[in-house]
Amino acid sequence: MRNFDFYAPARILFGKGEENRIGELLKPHATKVLLHYGGGSIKKSGLYDVVTASLKASGLSFVELGGVKPNPRLSLVYEGIALCKRENVDLILAIGGGSTIDSSKAIAMGVYYDGDIWEVYEQGKVIKKALPVATILTIPAAGSESSGDTVITNEERQLKYGYGSPHLRPLLSIMNPELFFTLPKNQLANGVADMMSHVFERYFTNTTHTDLTDGLCEVTLRTLMKNALLANKDMKDYDAWAELGFSGTVAHNGLVGMGRQQDWACHGMEHELSAIYDVAHGAGLAVLTPGWMQYVYKDNINMFVQFAVNVMGVEGSYRDPDAIVQEGINRLREFFCKMGLPGTLSELGVGEDRLEEMAKKSTGAAFGEEKPIGGLKKLYWQDVLTIYKLVK
């Protein structure tokens, strides 16, 4: 086990009806709130009315900024920063999924950042302060409700970059599984693929002596797969959504990756797809992950045998390790397929013409300074290109 620093202060208020408490919960921390949200589904569902009534009942004033899109855009972030400064907002309440929360975090640090907030993403500058962010989660997927991470798309430059800071950990997040009942099935599927990837990126490692976190990862993955199939059958299955939502938080609050070398190559490769083709992040990950496994598994076959046996339920005794791993990867592909997720880049609408460009961008080779991505196996742009082609 490696040394680690675990800090996950986001308070999670979980269960039926918790959104009614938002005013009372924010009252000690805010006077003027920015409500940040997406395309207006929260107005149709009635959540908007619940939240605004609760804020008013607690004597909190608020301003609003809707319009967050999947792969949240830098242009809206700029708008949010200006609005918060103009209105003296002292807390941002994100109502939505990862895109809305990530956009809120960008605005939260932008209010205090002296310069163009995109620099922080592009150059990894260290921020010292951010407005507090609270969230009401409507899509379990990104884990942004507990993480200190944010991913923003610079739509003009077709770049999608992530950034992380302890200052961006949400103050508190409300997670009521009932709010997930009205999601379309593809958002369930994309979300599950994203949550599973957050575990995979931490699970596949060359670090040894990781009994506890190995097991935590495996339990989280099995819980996600079991309950994804249940929710897929009945989109109003409270218990299934409860397991998915809670698992999504555990998947990305840092815990299951503590003391381990982590990987993150699949996220890096996927961000290139999203930046150019605006594909759903989870769908992109569902395509890339089995291809990545196929390409890298021989570098640490024991880890992939463990995955096949402990996560995918492959019978592991007295068998050829390659065959076990292959069956594990196949079962993962089958699971994604059952969830209606795509299996190839072409199903995502990604052609072959820009694969090399994306591969070169993913490692920085396109910008003159290549840094291989991935922990378990270092991937250069030629490796990434091979993986893209494996799943084309």
Add this chain to the structure above:
Amino acid sequence: MRNFDFYAPARILFGKGEENRIGELLKPHATKVLLHYGGGSIKKSGLYDVVTASLKASGLSFVELGGVKPNPRLSLVYEGIALCKRENVDLILAIGGGSTIDSSKAIAMGVYYDGDIWEVYEQGKVIKKALPVATILTIPAAGSESSGDTVITNEERQLKYGYGSPHLRPLLSIMNPELFFTLPKNQLANGVADMMSHVFERYFTNTTHTDLTDGLCEVTLRTLMKNALLANKDMKDYDAWAELGFSGTVAHNGLVGMGRQQDWACHGMEHELSAIYDVAHGAGLAVLTPGWMQYVYKDNINMFVQFAVNVMGVEGSYRDPDAIVQEGINRLREFFCKMGLPGTLSELGVGEDRLEEMAKKSTGAAFGEEKPIGGLKKLYWQDVLTIYKLVK
């Protein structure tokens, strides 16, 4: 799954050498520190010198209070409160195990509490404020390095009570497994029994649809048992201690019990033993837990079959559930035995003369107002007495 409120803000700095950073870590939060510790083993080990050098290098001044004993005493807490007030201490650094940390938490809230701090424990009064507490853990056991809990013994009145508040969550805790190398074997064993009990108290539940937390509990228990046997063989096995230390934090930071009805009867029954006979908490739990299982399992046999199969590795197919549970309980007894833990009250030096008195105290029947203890099965004093007699 039930609604829940998860809040575990304690930062955990884990691994070799982390104690050298204590001054730098506390600097932003303190000017004058109370060093609180036990019998002086930290002076023999050199840890005291490392810590004081680090504090001095960061320009922090400090005062000291040693002398914490297992089952930490109220009298020392009073002394600590007076010292902190007199010296304007603004942060308490606990260097030790659960007793030292619990004593620190009592002092931390006592500084701001207007009245006798014992009232808080006895009457469950709500505190509004406490000094920040940081810890350097030297015994993995109590989980107090991440929890908001404290247990204090009123030695005059032979009472041992616990109390919990979010204000008592440590600011940060340093956990270097090397600091555990010099523990005597019985402290390893007691600590493991305590950590396992923290999981058991959360695991055994009548709440259904708890896939994720069931699994998290099971993984933590398996990790503890595996690595306890490894450390027992080689008390300088870094990796085994690393798993034990990390598991102890996960066992008690709240996560694995979220959304579940919890039990806590064994802790309640054990506190009576410690209060009168000053037995080691973990040793008391090792005696009581199998007896408790034996007495209650028929109330939720499925839960105990799951325990036997998923935690104790009992073959579970096509067999009589009672036999499966029995084998699970026997295997737990065998594990405790291998660790050198006692199996009966008489081995703890607890005779039969005060069993009824302790049973009546555990449920409050001794004080005129009985409240049954336990979540999975409600236990009245007669039940507790039966369990004491089962393991006498």
